[in-house]
Amino acid sequence: MASYSCDLLIVGGGGAGLRASIAAAEARPDLDVAVVSKVYPMRSHTVAAEGGAAAVIKSTDSLEAHAYDTVSGADWLCDQDVVEAFVDEAPREMVQLEHWGCPWSREPDGTVAVRPFGGMKVSRTWFAADKTGFHMLHSLFQTSLKYKSVKRYDEWFVSRLLVDDGRCAGVVAVEIATGEVHSILAKAVILCTGGCGKIFPFTTNANIKNGDGMALAYRAGAPLKDMEFVQYHPTGLPATGILITEATRAEGGWLVNKDGYRYLQDYALGTPEPKPVHRTMELGPRDRLSQAFIKEQERGRTLEGPYGHYVNLDIRHIGETVIDKKLPFVRELCLKYANLDPVHEVIPVRPVVHYIMGGVHTDIHGATPIAGLYAAGEAACVSLNGANRLGSNSLTECLVFGARAGRAAAEYVDGAPAPGAAVEAQASDEERRLRSLMDKTDGTERIADLRSEMQSTMEESAGIYRSGDSLAAGAETLGRLRQHARHLKLEDRSRTFNTEFISALELDYMLELAEIILRSGEQRTESRGAHQRTDFPARDDDNFLAHSLAYRNDDGSVRIEYSPVTITKWPPGARVYGKQ
Amino acid sequence: MAETIRLEVSRYRPEVESEPTLQSYEVPYNKDWVILDALNYVKNQIDGSVTFRWSCRMGVCGSCGMMANGEPKLTCAVPLTDYDPTQPIRIEPLQFFPVVRDLVIDMSSFLEKLSNVKPWIIRDDVEATEAVEFRQTPVELDAYKQFSMCINCMICYSACPVIGLEPEFTGPAAIALAQRYNLDSRDKGKEERMDALDAHEGLWGCTFVGECTKVCPKNVDPAGAIQLYKMGSATDYLKSMLLPWGTK
Numbered sequence: 001m002a003s004y005s006c007d008l009l010i011v012g013g014g015g016a017g018l019r020a021s022i023a024a025a026e027a028r029p030d031l032d033v034a035v036v037s038k039v040y041p042m043r044s045h046t047v048a049a050e051g052g053a054a055a056v057i058k059s060t061d062s063l064e065a066h067a068y069d070t071v072s073g074a075d076w077l078c079d080q081d082v083v084e085a086f087v088d089e090a091p092r093e094m095v096q097l098e099h100w101g102c103p104w105s106r107e108p109d110g111t112v113a114v115r116p117f118g119g120m121k122v123s124r125t126w127f128a129a130d131k132t133g134f135h136m137l138h139s140l141f142q143t144s145l146k147y148k149s150v151k152r153y154d155e156w157f158v159s160r161l162l163v164d165d166g167r168c169a170g171v172v173a174v175e176i177a178t179g180e181v182h183s184i185l186a187k188a189v190i191l192c193t194g195g196c197g198k199i200f201p202f203t204t205n206a207n208i209k210n211g212d213g214m215a216l217a218y219r220a221g222a223p224l225k226d227m228e229f230v231q232y233h234p235t236g237l238p239a240t241g242i243l244i245t246e247a248t249r250a251e252g253g254w255l256v257n258k259d260g261y262r263y264l265q266d267y268a269l270g271t272p273e274p275k276p277v278h279r280t281m282e283l284g285p286r287d288r289l290s291q292a293f294i295k296e297q298e299r300g301r302t303l304e305g306p307y308g309h310y311v312n313l314d315i316r317h318i319g320e321t322v323i324d325k326k327l328p329f330v331r332e333l334c335l336k337y338a339n340l341d342p343v344h345e346v347i348p349v350r351p352v353v354h355y356i357m358g359g360v361h362t363d364i365h366g367a368t369p370i371a372g373l374y375a376a377g378e379a380a381c382v383s384l385n386g387a388n389r390l391g392s393n394s395l396t397e398c399l400v401f402g403a404r405a406g407r408a409a410a411e412y413v414d415g416a417p418a419p420g421a422a423v424e425a426q427a428s429d430e431e432r433r434l435r436s437l438m439d440k441t442d443g444t445e446r447i448a449d450l451r452s453e454m455q456s457t458m459e460e461s462a463g464i465y466r467s468g469d470s471l472a473a474g475a476e477t478l479g480r481l482r483q484h485a486r487h488l489k490l491e492d493r494s495r496t497f498n499t500e501f502i503s504a505l506e507l508d509y510m511l512e513l514a515e516i517i518l519r520s521g522e523q524r525t526e527s528r529g530a531h532q533r534t535d536f537p538a539r540d541d542d543n544f545l546a547h548s549l550a551y552r553n554d555d556g557s558v559r560i561e562y563s564p565v566t567i568t569k570w571p572p573g574a575r576v577y578g579k580q
Numbered sequence: 581m582a583e584t585i586r587l588e589v590s591r592y593r594p595e596v597e598s599e600p601t602l603q604s605y606e607v608p609y610n611k612d613w614v615i616l617d618a619l620n621y622v623k624n625q626i627d628g629s630v631t632f633r634w635s636c637r638m639g640v641c642g643s644c645g646m647m648a649n650g651e652p653k654l655t656c657a658v659p660l661t662d663y664d665p666t667q668p669i670r671i672e673p674l675q676f677f678p679v680v681r682d683l684v685i686d687m688s689s690f691l692e693k694l695s696n697v698k699p700w701i702i703r704d705d706v707e708a709t710e711a712v713e714f715r716q717t718p719v720e721l722d723a724y725k726q727f728s729m730c731i732n733c734m735i736c737y738s739a740c741p742v743i744g745l746e747p748e749f750t751g752p753a754a755i756a757l758a759q760r761y762n763l764d765s766r767d768k769g770k771e772e773r774m775d776a777l778d779a780h781e782g783l784w785g786c787t788f789v790g791e792c793t794k795v796c797p798k799n800v801d802p803a804g805a806i807q808l809y810k811m812g813s814a815t816d817y818l819k820s821m822l823l824p825w826g827t828k
């Protein structure tokens with residue numbers, strides 16, 4: 001077992017991880033910074049983000065307005081000090097990315113262009129056609145190459161955090177190409193490992209989105225916050241879950257039921273106009289739109305195909321010129337993956353799991369309760385998104401809180417002691433655990449079978465609408481699946497690039513997180529944002545204007561505690577959408 | 581019986597085999613599938629040891645390039661129905677790269693080449709202030725936009741006859757990305773970047789067969805980038821001969 005070391009280690013090379021690495025390298029050029037990632041950084045799922053990134057830049061907009069949209073979108077479960085810091089720093093971060101070469105779409109005068117987005121009162125979403133995440137990620141990655149103090153461990157899989165005496169002291173990782181197990185010691189670690197959409201069957205998330213960092217932090221003793229809040233995006237392609245961006249609706253697309261009727265008007269989202277109207281109809285927030293789909297299905301007004309119920313997204317009236325200019329990727333995706341041309345045909349869509357509002361509990365600087373352990377991006381829950389994230393806030397979140405975590409961790413490193421001896425013993429333990437899994441020959445359970453059973457269980461028990469019964473039933477099935485997962489059948493006996501072994505570790509993470517999502521959901525006996533309980537349909541501010549914190553008990557079970565929400569300027573109110 | 585198709589998949593584990601061999605698998609000929617789905621069917625249902633990279637399954641992360649019947653393809657973007665179910669599809673790792681395992685290539689050389697061309701905005705930022713963006717008109721954006729669409733899938737390298745002979749050649753994608761910055765109105769680093777490129781011989785071996793542009797799944801046109809580059813550096817060269825006090 002080889003041992004490497006650095007001052008600051010960032011786990012994850014997506015938007016948040018790369019931004020953190022640059023922030024740390026700029027703040028402290030003398031530090032050894034390292035980025036470890038299970039895929040080459042430019043493969044990270046930030047690459048798939050389409051629609052845009054929000055930040056106030058136009059004179060018609062205000063920080064106050066962006067903050068209010070975010071708070072009301074979050075159904076008041078966000079921390080308002082975090083929201084204020086976010087909207088305030090967002091424009092600077094976005095301009096910084098512009099200076100780093102991000103090819104933002106432009107107005108004729110050369111200023112950046114913005115588009116409307118769901119739940120936003122003003123147009124403030126910057127975009128690079130409909131490949132915003134792709135361009136942001138490649139700009140960040142290519143820019144990061146100029147910082148020579150940043151070392152990369154590409155295609156290394158982190159399997160454990162090393163924690164000694166309450167301080168994070170590095171990680172154990174598998175070098176995928178060789179199967180070697182190594183420790184990387186560090187004075188501070190930032191988790192930027194992204195979301196966990198793959199816990200569900202229909203998702204816009206890539207194969208690599210398994211919630212690794214959340215599980216790592218949880219097992220190391222950090223709480224996971226607000227994990228019951230899972231976002232369904234209202235418009236994914238039914239067969240594959242491929243995302244059709246909200247930007248289609250921002251550019252004027254309509255959602256219609258089987259009768260061609262713009263059904264959102266029946267669900268307190270305003271009245272239909274021919275042109276898009278902010279915070280109205282198709283530009284309502286995602287939780288409301290996904291819920292409306294289910295209601296529409298219950299009324300028998302959706303369509304049915306080989307992959308279940310769906311409605312249609314109609315963008316034909318936007319016209320070929322605008323589609324090719326502003327939504328070229330949507331057209332490409334429809335042609336390739338749905339066999340239709342959206343210039344001439346409607347697009348079948350259904351809600352698909354997209355994003356998790358919850359994550360590793362951090363403060364406003366990205367610090368977790370474990371000294372030296374930080375988190376940012378989708379893996380973290382800094383409490384910007386509350387019970388429902390607004391589209392286009394997440395990419396910006398990766399920048400603002402990636403940079404914050406990078407700076408805070410770089411500062412922390414100075415006073416931090418070098419990792420102690422106990423860490424070596426932990427690392428050897430982990431190596432033994434991994435080796436015995438690699439060499440296991442007596443298993444009977446196929447990874448793929450358990451994974452799909454977990455996924456369908458989650459969809460049934462913790463979908464857009466849940467109940468105490470469905471959540472409890474789901475937890476029971478999961479308990480059984482976790483038992484089975486001890487007897488995985490591993491067929492690949494090679495140490496070289498063993499992806500089956502990596503999938504086994506990922507499945508183990510996902511099963512643990514799935515249970516946390518269910519347990520957190522069970523205990524929140526109210527409905528708020530993306531968490532809708534059929535048995536408790538109302539919001540309950542008296543009891544649940546609070547973050548859930550899931551801790552791991554010594555026996556492996558989950559314990560849920562609550563902590564208060566920070567309110568600065570916007571007392572809890574009603575969420576009102578549609579023209580007022 | 582439902583229709584099926586045979587995949588002949590290149591298998592290679594360096595610890596056991598000295599040479600790759602082909603292994604055959606029968607999979608459903610599902611009309612909604614891309615090649616990658618068929619491979620995942622093998623991995624999930626038949627043989628968990630078949631090894632390949634993939635992630636997004638929507639043609640944007642660049643992980644899943646492989647040879648299909650001898651042609652480099654982004655396997656998540658090619659429907660099975662492009663192939664005749666009565667004939668097997670041969671799936672091999674992208675050619676001209678060292679093979680790590682089965683369908684996984686070693687692409688570390690590309691990461692080095694990419695770093696060498698300095699793919700970042702170069703300018704001493706006297707004009708930059710944190711609060712204001714650089715202006716760039718849609719026309720200026722269009723000048724480099726196409727070259728910024730590269731997903732680093734390595735398919736063009738697998739089609740490039742020069743790379744086949746001279747693996748050191750900077751190659752199509754890295755040159756396209758160098759041009760992406762050279763042509764960006766915000767950048768002032770062209771000369772610095774050109775120095776890095778000129779250090780490599782391979783460029784002049786490129787004969788404009790344009791294979792890279794033909795196979796690129798994202799229409800990046802690396803051949804065009806190389807052509808532009810050659811013209812650019814030829815003019816720079818001429819300028820420096822004619823005007824020795826010239827631009828440098």
Ligand SMILES: Cc1cc2nc3c(=O)[nH]c(=O)nc-3n(C[C@H](O)[C@H](O)[C@H](O)COP(=O)(O)OP(=O)(O)OC[C@H]3O[C@@H](n4cnc5c(N)ncnc54)[C@H](O)[C@@H]3O)c2cc1C
Pocket residue numbers: 011012013014015016017036037038039040041044045046047048049050051052053054132133156157158159192193194195204205206208209212213243354355376377378379391392393394395396398
């Ligand atoms: C299809 C799609 C479209 C979206 N569109 C938008 C949009 O338009 N606007 C918006 O604001 N948001 C959008 N989002 C959300 C947003 O893109 C993500 O929340 C955000 O990009 C997450 O970035 P990240 O850096 O946190 O994680 P990621 O980009 O997912 O990166 C995670 C990194 O962690 C690494 N990693 C994970 N586990 C391990 C491990 N065990 N060991 C080592 N490394 C590991 C991975 O290799 C990767 O580098 C979209 C999301 C999806 C799925």
Ligand code: SF4
Pocket residue numbers: 729730731732733734735736737752753756792795796797798799800801802
């Ligand atoms: S230029 Fe095209 S083929 Fe080459 S790596 Fe980039 S996207 Fe792939």
Ligand code: FES
Pocket residue numbers: 634635636637638639640641642643644645654655656657
């Ligand atoms: S899997 Fe991402 S490009 Fe094919």
